[in-house]
Amino acid sequence: MLLHLVYYLWKGVLRLLYMADSFHRQPFWVKRVGCRSIGRPWARRVGLGTTRRVGCLAEDQTDNFAARHEAYLDEYAQWDRLLAAISDQAEEPELSAVQRSAALEAIGFFRGRFGEQWLRQVFDQAHPFADLIWNRAPWTRIRIADVAQAIREVEALPGGARLSDRYARSDQQSGAIFELDIAASALRNALLVVLEPVTRIDRKCDMSVTERTPRSTNTLFIEVQSVQDFGQITRRAIDVAERLAPKLSWAMARCEVLGDIYRIPTDAELQSLIAISNEFWKKCESTTEPIHLQLEDVMDVWAVPYGHPMKQDLIDSGVPNGFRSPAPDDPLRRTFRAVRQKIGQLPTLAPGLIVLRPPRLLLPTIHYLPPVVATLRQAIADAPQISAIALIDWAYRSTATPSEARADLAGAVVIHHADRHIFVREIVLIKNPSRAYSAGDRLIERLF
DSSP, X not given: OHHHHHHHHHHOHHHHHHTTHHHHSOOTTSOOOOOOOOOOHHHHHTTOOSOXXXXXXXXXXXXXXXXXXXXXXXXXXXXXXXXXXXXXXXXXXXXXXXXXHHHHHHHHHHHHHHOTTHHHHHHHTTOTHHHHHHOOSHHHHHHHHXXXXXXXXXXXXXXXXXXXXXXXXXXXXXXXXXXXXXHHHHHHTTOEEEESOEEETTEEOSXXXXXXXSXXXXXXXXXXXXXXXXXXXXXXXXXXXXXXXXXXXXXXXXXXXXXXXXXXXOHHHHHHHHHHHHHHHHHHTTOSSOEEEEETTTXXXXXXXXXXXXXXXXHHXXXXXXXXXXXXXXXXXXXXHHHHHHHXXXXXSSOEEEEEEOOTTTOSSGGGHHHHHHHHHHHTTTOTTEEXXXXXXXXXXOOOOGGGSEEEETTEEEEEEEXXXXXXXXXXXXXXXXXXXXXXXXXXXXXX
């Protein structure tokens, strides 16, 4: 359940606003087939009798959500509409004059840089820039201005336009925005930045930063990656579980779900199973009694209205007290693998730094820090050219004080910087004890 909770919080408000799931799963007006439930031995033991059959929905049920969605975007996914909203002090009263001006200038920049149609594409393709549009809190407007400024600064570099073009694409923005943030941070710290420098024969890294002094010139080569919150198998498992047992349906039916998804079905099985499960959840909305759904060897669940006395009987008979699904994930293993892959992109005769935005479940609390540090330090133990690994993420509430800004914890340096108005940029810097180039330390200190 923790994986499910974090995953769907992470996907954000857009899924609820757009009901994006409507575009993924078989819609309600499609004909239902195979409505049948066999029941479990424990259902008979507690005297529940045979499992209730789920009735079928009418074939001609219609849903005009897609049309309404398109009409809404025709009106609101417009640059002029956005500019008018930000300009109107009554609509966004918390912005200061400076913040409002910077946001308006940034919107004009995005419009000119990516084109008139890009804003509509942002919503159609669920680009995270849409979150900054929907949310009218001041920090979103500040972030819009910050991203625009980062793009301006980085596009002045050779190859910078390619990085901005990647940000414009929904399927590449997560890695691109992270690289933009790192490159812009280096430029703002008066370091010379080169994008995609050659590191070995037929190999490049993401960027290098250079410090020039009257006495020396030192360069640090950097590989950057945003490690996905979940692996591909895990994402599919969670998505399929949500489509078979959507949490919005639980809430609408005012019930809690007890049981298991035993295995993730194949694509060939999925559509017919979704049709049956959709019908089941619809039935839950019109009954005040627990009902049971079994889908072959895939899923076995009870929907129990809140407060119903039969819940305890089900639990006593062996029904799980909650909903479980197979969604295996090992964020530390995936982070370790990302580090090992990045080593090969960096030079062997110069200091290197690996910067990762880690999966959110890698460090849910500070208690996970010691094993993470130990494992990732081991990942670079045989690569003395790697000076350090930096894990970077942003946390809510800008409450860092000078005493909290830098601390040695579990063999790593943990750095907090107030950033993005109400956030803190958190950096876990894991230095390589066997690093061969001390010059990299000074550059890392300037970068962070």
